Amino acid sequence: MNILVSAYLDNNIGDDLMIILLSKKFPEHNFYLTSSNSTVKRTFESFDNIIFHELDLSDKYLKKFSVFLSIGGSLFNDMNGILGGIRRIRRIRVLRLMKKKNIKIATIGCNLGPYKNSIGPLLTKIELKQNSLTTVRDKESFHLIQKFKKVKNYHLAPDIVYNLSNLYELPYGNQQNILGISAYRSTTNHEYNYSNYIFLASVSDKFIEQTGGIVRLFAFDTENENDLSSAYHIKENSLYPDKIQIIPYIGNYIDFIQLMSECSRFISIRFHSAILCEMLKIPFLPIVYSNKMDNYLDDLHFSGIRISINNIPKSSREIEEITACLIENQQIFNDFSNDHQLEFEKHFNELGKLLK
Structure with a gap:
């Protein structure tokens, strides 16, 4: 299956890991990313199912895609200004176009906000109404989605990067000082x-x-x-x-x-x-x-x-x-007893259901 992917591409390890984990979790699918940055592209050269392309909204080009997937954390933090709102409205128009062409819309691994006015939540609700699947990574975002009418199939799960522990054995080599x-x-x-x-x-x-x-x-x-x-x-x-x-x-x-x-x-x-x-x-x-x-x-x-x-x-x-x-080691984060194992896989498990 060919999947259009919207992601933050800036040689950022957090966002890059989400894409790498997606690629490795679903090797049978092809993921199409949009970027002209040669430095960004270099990071993904060894992944056969990650393909860089120039987005074309023509009927002929879109016919080969089944899903439009947005993956990443801060996908809804740019709507507090006029320009951000305009960009989001344009994006919603593109999503509606794709939905009319029977392309499923999904957003995984995100958090919502922060918002400074009522425009951000409104545009977020309009966008997520287009989705066949939404997963968020914190409770505040989940509780906000619960207030949105007509947004369906949404889930809460810890950050996607936790899936890294399924990819390879993490090193625990803490040294002194x-x-x-x-x-x-x-x-x-x-x-x-x-x-x-x-x-x-x-x-x-x-x-x-x-x-x-x-x-x-x-x-x-x-x-x-x-x-x-x-x-x-x-x-x-x-x-x-x-x-x-x-x-x-x-x-x-x-x-x-x-x-x-x-x-x-x-x-x-x-x-x-x-x-x-x-x-x-x-x-x-x-x-x-x-x-x-x-x-x-x-x-x-x-x-x-x-x-x-x-x-x-x-x-x-x-x-x-x-x-x-x-x-x-006082008054800092030092509690490592949380076991996210049964939860963090939900992002990809729910996406897998959509891709069947």
Whole structure:
């Protein structure tokens, strides 16, 4: 079966893993992605059933497709402005066109929002009404869908990336005194970026001074969002740049995860850094830049420290206290007793029913 896929393609390990897991779960199907970015394409060169194409909405071209699948987390976070609303209306028109041509519509692995007005939920409801299947990854999104009339066949399941544990044996090589940080550069709230860099450099310095260890800065996205910029700013502002390593994701997800697994503690800003830390059993301090991290932590009943990206600690005392919590494994996420095994497969299991 030929399946049209809408996904976020930016050399982002979280989104790339979702596509890779989809490809491996359904090797009998072909997945058509749209991107002209040669760097993005390179990541998927070894997957025979991932095909890059230029989307053509003509009847002749669409005839060969049976499903239009949207996969990814933050698929509904761009409707708070006028341009975002216009783009969403155009997308809904395309979905309706495909539905008229008997192409099934599905959306899996997403969270809804955040929304700043009533337009976002309204457009989300209109879009999801076109779907034959919807799966979401947090309870807040699920409860919102429950309020939407005429949206059918929707399900709640933990993030798709948890399926990675079915793909290969995860490494558990936590070493002493390695602090990992998911570097992050906001493309929308630029005013908070530099204070974030200074804070992370300060915590890195305190960790190095008190443990004699090292710090690894992980760039989870290395294209347009460009976490590498953040990583270099953090290293530049550190007192111990020779003790700081920068680890970019450039399509090498196995090597990237291996280096993550060696960390003894982590500061998670990127959503999938938190997911991978939980899977790798690495205690982590969450820094929240979006509702998806808050919803994830709430679903796991986390009551420890969570720092908002727009309210970064600045005082020496706060930095000392946070570093102590990291080193002593206090008030950070360290509960790895949750067993998602029976739940996370639901995204693909429900999709499999649609593809029969």
